[in-house]
Amino acid sequence: MQGGAGLRREGGRLVTSPVTPDLSARVGNVLLKNPVMSASGTFGYGLEFTPFYDISRLGAVIVKGLSLLPTPGNAPGRIVETPAGMLNAIGLQNIGVERFVNEVAPRLDDAGAVYVANIYGRTIEEYEAVARRLSEVPALAAIELNASCPNVKEGGIAFGSNPQGLSGLTRRVRAATGKPLWVKLSPNVSDIGAIARAAEEAGADAVTLINTIIGMAVDPRTRRPKLSNVTGGLSGPAVKPVALRMVWEACKAVKIPVVGIGGIQSAGDALEFLLVGAAAVQVGTANFRNPNACVEIIDGIRDFFVREKIFRLDDYRGKLLLP
Amino acid sequence: MPSSSTGRYGRAMPQGSPRFVHGKILHNTGSGIFYRMEVAIPERIDFVPGQFAMVSGWPGNDPLLPRPLAIFRSGGVRGKGTVEFVYKVVGRGTALLSGLHAGDPLALTLPLGHGFEFPGEDRSWWLVGGGVGFSSVFPAAAALDGQRADFEIFLGARTRDQLPPGEWIPGGAVPGRVHLCTDDGTAGFFGTVAAALRDRIDRRKPTGQGRLAILACGPREMLKTVAEIALPLDVRVQVSLESHMACGFGVCWGCVTAVREGEKSGYRRVCKEGPVFDAREVVW
DSSP states (O other), rough: OOOSEEEEEEETEEEEOOOOOBEEEETEEEEEEESEEETTTSSSSSSGGGSSOOGGGBBEEEEEEEEESOOOOOOOOOOOETTTTEOOOOOOBOHHHHHHIIIHHHHHTTOOOOEEEEESSHHHOOOOOOOHTTTTTTHHHHHHHOOOBBSSSTTBBHHHHSSSHHHHHHHHHHHHHHHHHHEEEOSSSSOHHHHHHHHTTTOEEEEEEEEEEEEEEEEETTTEETTSEEEEEEEEEEGGGHHHHHHHHHHHHOOOOOEEEEOOOHHHHHHHHHHTTTTTEEEEEEHHTTTTHHHHHHHHHHHHHHHTTOOOOGGGGTTTOOO | OOOOOOOOGGGOOOOOOOOOEEEEEEEEEEEEEEEEEEEEESSOOOOTTTTTEEEESSSSSSSOEEEEEEOOEEETTTTTTEEEEEEEEESSSHHHOOOOOTOOHHHHHHHEOOOOOOOOOOOOOEEEEEEEHHHHHHHHHHHHHHOOOOEEEEEEEESSSOOOOOEEEETTOOTTEEEETTTTTTEEEESSSHHHHHHHHHHSSSSTTTEEEEEEESSSHHHHHHHHHHHHGGGEEEEOOOOOSSSSSSSSSOOEEEEEETTEEEEOOOOTTTTTTTTTTTTO
């Protein structure tokens, strides 16, 4: 047994020990050993991180967006560094759901990882088909619906940029799978609360946000956009204040859990999202800079709780003190 | 080339798992337009020539991403290692790197990528470096020199001052083996490294040409020209490509290049399937 006020059970009796805070988190009925997950698209299929650390230490691994068929992605000129951030327009290059189910999922099982599959489709039918196939993976903890990729027309943003579109998509995928369904929201909308409510009313078990913010970079000399896709998604520390505000608004708008994403680089950043009400967080771009980012953030949260004498995540989460 | 150890210059061995380490700069000194930086790291790493590291050492979030640098040399014993890089200032990241001093901390992920291959049927090697590209082929030259293998080096630069110092050249600047080329004729061959290579390949005896292998790193245009010259002569060409990359270990999918896959083409990661590719596969 972990957590509690310095008491733990050992061989049937209670012994005192240095306080180990209980970091366990819950996203709907998905239990996580801690609130830190990897964000889709920044963590490959998870196995790429096994040289660096034991990926079962994470709350969950969210794998790269999967489509029905393998997808080649956009032409090169896919990333640009921007002040305290980066733009990407990868175009959802991926191996397709079938290879994931047959080749990757068993290895994630072997690694002891809790994993969630991010999915997208060009049509609602494709979303349904991917969700149905993934439902056959016993250990898969949840499906995260990508209704917000800004870099391909079919990447869901067509569905995710207004409440009606999102509601229709969520309802159909909800009916196609018995797995917990998380819906990843785009920040490129005027009212994030309305979008989050649409997902909730359509049967989502959780919303995750934010996906990247649409941005652009051009070369003044060549007069060309720096990305082959012209526009791309902004991520990294530059987006954190926007993400935090939107997560806070979403938390106020819905009763289902909200998973906070956007520019989290440190335990302090993660704590901010938890404080405004996020049930858990996802760490994305930070993984590029430091492959150990997720586990360093987990350790940092634990150290903070020890220092601040916080015994469990729920004693801290959502406890923002407003003026 | 046998896959035995080749001392401190790395090994032609199956390519090992990367790790993330914190190091400390031992020295970081300028030499002409190049910097040479040696870093103490917690453990000895073995690398294949052509492999690289992702390196960052500046405080704060801007620039955000580490920079890819070819591994020039590694050394040390179990429990204590060193790694060396040669780089040129090309942007803000490398400019910040050049301002770091002995004792400054550095974060490194290494060794990364797929390096040069040395199949047994190759018997002589030509190593081609354009600009700072020599930093990727010199480790290969050093390994070959350690094997007393037959190799020649072609180095290209805009002008004399932009060539690497002679003492950095593995085996030394031996005339006939090392071909210096400058665009402005201030040193060595007057013209591009590709032109020098064409000149040399024409003078080569036709026999045994299948045993020649070319390993090249430099600007993409140069690599393309080298491939166009050598591939029709049945010479095996490996090219080390450059690309903007965010992670360096295969998860961001930002650095891809188009490669031939049978009749079609697809995108492969420069950081993972590369940076060294068989030139026949690359879609230029």
